Amino acid sequence: MKKQDLILIAAAGGLALFGWYMSTPKGIRNKNPGNLVDSGINWRGKVGTDGRFIVFDKMSNGVRALVLDLTNDFYVDGKRTIRQLISEFAPPSENKTGSYVNHVSSVAGIDADYYMEDLRPYLAEIVEAIIKHENGRTIREEDKIIGINEALKYRGLV
Numbered sequence: 001m002k003k004q005d006l007i008l009i010a011a012a013g014g015l016a017l018f019g020w021y022m023s024t025p026k027g028i029r030n031k032n033p034g035n036l037v038d039s040g041i042n043w044r045g046k047v048g049t050d051g052r053f054i055v056f057d058k059m060s061n062g063v064r065a066l067v068l069d070l071t072n073d074f075y076v077d078g079k080r081t082i083r084q085l086i087s088e089f090a091p092p093s094e095n096k097t098g099s100y101v102n103h104v105s106s107v108a109g110i111d112a113d114y115y116m117e118d119l120r121p122y123l124a125e126i127v128e129a130i131i132k133h134e135n136g137r138t139i140r141e142e143d144k145i146i147g148i149n150e151a152l153k154y155r156g157l158v
Contacts (some may be wrong), residue, residue: 027053032062033135034055034069034089036065038052041065043065044061062147063145064148066147067147067151067152068151069083071152074116075157080115081113082113103129107129108122108126109125131144
Protein backbone atom coordinates (compact mmCIF):
# COMPACT_ATOMS: atom_id res chain seq x y z
CA MET A 1 0.00 0.00 0.00
CA LYS A 2 1.28 3.45 -0.85
CA LYS A 3 1.99 6.09 1.76
CA GLN A 4 -0.70 8.31 0.19
CA ASP A 5 -3.29 5.54 0.59
CA LEU A 6 -2.40 5.10 4.26
CA ILE A 7 -2.70 8.83 4.86
CA LEU A 8 -6.15 8.88 3.22
CA ILE A 9 -7.31 5.89 5.26
CA ALA A 10 -6.05 7.50 8.48
CA ALA A 11 -7.73 10.80 7.60
CA ALA A 12 -11.03 9.06 6.84
CA GLY A 13 -10.84 7.18 10.15
CA GLY A 14 -10.11 10.41 11.98
CA LEU A 15 -13.08 12.12 10.36
CA ALA A 16 -15.34 9.20 11.27
CA LEU A 17 -14.16 9.32 14.89
CA PHE A 18 -14.66 13.09 15.00
CA GLY A 19 -18.18 12.65 13.58
CA TRP A 20 -19.00 10.08 16.26
CA TYR A 21 -17.59 12.35 18.96
CA MET A 22 -19.57 15.38 17.81
CA SER A 23 -22.82 13.42 17.45
CA THR A 24 -22.54 11.70 20.83
CA PRO A 25 -24.03 13.62 23.77
CA LYS A 26 -21.53 14.89 26.34
CA GLY A 27 -23.04 12.76 29.12
CA ILE A 28 -22.49 9.61 27.05
CA ARG A 29 -18.95 10.59 26.00
CA ASN A 30 -18.04 11.37 29.62
CA LYS A 31 -19.76 8.22 30.93
CA ASN A 32 -21.64 10.66 33.15
CA PRO A 33 -25.26 10.26 31.98
CA GLY A 34 -26.59 12.65 34.63
CA ASN A 35 -24.09 15.34 33.58
CA LEU A 36 -22.90 15.83 37.15
CA VAL A 37 -20.84 18.97 37.51
CA ASP A 38 -17.48 18.56 39.21
CA SER A 39 -17.85 19.81 42.78
CA GLY A 40 -14.69 18.23 44.14
CA ILE A 41 -16.28 14.97 45.30
CA ASN A 42 -13.93 12.05 44.75
CA TRP A 43 -16.53 9.77 43.15
CA ARG A 44 -15.62 6.15 42.49
CA GLY A 45 -14.40 5.85 38.91
CA LYS A 46 -13.83 9.58 38.42
CA VAL A 47 -10.95 9.98 35.98
CA GLY A 48 -11.14 13.75 35.51
CA THR A 49 -13.33 16.46 34.09
CA ASP A 50 -13.96 18.02 30.72
CA GLY A 51 -13.50 21.41 32.32
CA ARG A 52 -16.90 21.40 34.03
CA PHE A 53 -18.48 17.94 34.01
CA ILE A 54 -17.05 14.81 35.62
CA VAL A 55 -15.60 12.11 33.38
CA PHE A 56 -15.98 8.54 34.65
CA ASP A 57 -14.08 5.39 33.75
CA LYS A 58 -17.26 3.45 32.99
CA MET A 59 -20.93 4.22 32.56
CA SER A 60 -22.09 2.25 35.60
CA ASN A 61 -19.94 4.47 37.86
CA GLY A 62 -21.56 7.54 36.31
CA VAL A 63 -25.00 6.06 37.04
CA ARG A 64 -23.88 5.17 40.57
CA ALA A 65 -22.86 8.80 41.21
CA LEU A 66 -26.18 10.05 39.81
CA VAL A 67 -28.10 7.70 42.11
CA LEU A 68 -25.99 8.62 45.14
CA ASP A 69 -26.71 12.28 44.43
CA LEU A 70 -30.45 11.63 44.12
CA THR A 71 -30.64 9.39 47.20
CA ASN A 72 -28.79 12.02 49.24
CA ASP A 73 -31.29 14.67 48.13
CA PHE A 74 -34.18 12.34 48.96
CA TYR A 75 -33.16 10.58 52.18
CA VAL A 76 -30.87 13.21 53.74
CA ASP A 77 -32.25 16.52 52.47
CA GLY A 78 -35.91 15.48 52.38
CA LYS A 79 -36.66 16.23 48.71
CA ARG A 80 -39.67 13.91 48.36
CA THR A 81 -41.29 14.90 45.05
CA ILE A 82 -40.07 14.91 41.47
CA ARG A 83 -40.38 18.71 41.51
CA GLN A 84 -38.19 19.00 44.61
CA LEU A 85 -35.62 16.48 43.38
CA ILE A 86 -35.23 18.00 39.93
CA SER A 87 -35.24 21.57 41.27
CA GLU A 88 -32.24 20.55 43.41
CA PHE A 89 -30.58 18.45 40.69
CA ALA A 90 -31.11 20.97 37.86
CA PRO A 91 -31.53 24.41 39.44
CA PRO A 92 -33.22 27.25 37.54
CA SER A 93 -29.96 29.20 37.48
CA GLU A 94 -28.61 26.62 35.00
CA ASN A 95 -31.68 24.91 33.51
CA LYS A 96 -35.25 25.27 32.35
CA THR A 97 -36.27 23.49 35.52
CA GLY A 98 -40.03 23.55 34.92
CA SER A 99 -39.59 21.83 31.57
CA TYR A 100 -37.14 19.36 33.13
CA VAL A 101 -39.61 18.53 35.93
CA ASN A 102 -42.41 17.98 33.40
CA HIS A 103 -40.22 15.72 31.25
CA VAL A 104 -39.04 13.57 34.16
CA SER A 105 -42.55 13.36 35.57
CA SER A 106 -43.95 12.32 32.19
CA VAL A 107 -41.24 9.75 31.32
CA ALA A 108 -41.21 8.30 34.85
CA GLY A 109 -45.02 8.22 35.00
CA ILE A 110 -45.07 9.98 38.38
CA ASP A 111 -46.95 13.20 39.14
CA ALA A 112 -44.45 16.00 39.75
CA ASP A 113 -45.88 16.74 43.21
CA TYR A 114 -46.55 13.18 44.37
CA TYR A 115 -45.01 12.73 47.83
CA MET A 116 -42.86 9.60 47.80
CA GLU A 117 -42.39 7.84 51.15
CA ASP A 118 -39.54 5.79 49.65
CA LEU A 119 -37.54 6.51 46.52
CA ARG A 120 -36.64 2.92 45.66
CA PRO A 121 -39.91 1.93 43.93
CA TYR A 122 -39.54 4.92 41.57
CA LEU A 123 -35.77 5.15 41.26
CA ALA A 124 -35.23 3.24 38.01
CA GLU A 125 -37.90 5.31 36.21
CA ILE A 126 -36.54 8.60 37.55
CA VAL A 127 -32.97 7.70 36.59
CA GLU A 128 -34.11 6.67 33.11
CA ALA A 129 -36.01 9.95 32.71
CA ILE A 130 -33.03 12.06 33.84
CA ILE A 131 -30.68 10.20 31.47
CA LYS A 132 -33.09 10.72 28.56
CA HIS A 133 -33.50 14.40 29.41
CA GLU A 134 -29.77 15.01 29.75
CA ASN A 135 -28.71 13.05 26.65
CA GLY A 136 -31.71 12.77 24.36
CA ARG A 137 -31.43 9.00 24.60
CA THR A 138 -30.83 6.23 27.05
CA ILE A 139 -27.88 3.99 27.86
CA ARG A 140 -27.43 0.23 28.17
CA GLU A 141 -29.83 -1.34 30.65
CA GLU A 142 -26.96 -3.28 32.24
CA ASP A 143 -25.11 -0.05 33.12
CA LYS A 144 -28.24 1.38 34.73
CA ILE A 145 -28.90 -1.75 36.77
CA ILE A 146 -25.30 -2.05 37.99
CA GLY A 147 -25.06 1.65 38.87
CA ILE A 148 -28.39 1.70 40.71
CA ASN A 149 -27.65 -1.51 42.63
CA GLU A 150 -24.16 -0.41 43.64
CA ALA A 151 -25.44 2.96 44.88
CA LEU A 152 -28.23 1.33 46.87
CA LYS A 153 -25.75 -1.13 48.43
CA TYR A 154 -23.44 1.74 49.32
CA ARG A 155 -26.33 3.57 51.01
CA GLY A 156 -27.44 0.39 52.80
CA LEU A 157 -30.80 0.45 51.03
CA VAL A 158 -30.81 -3.14 49.76
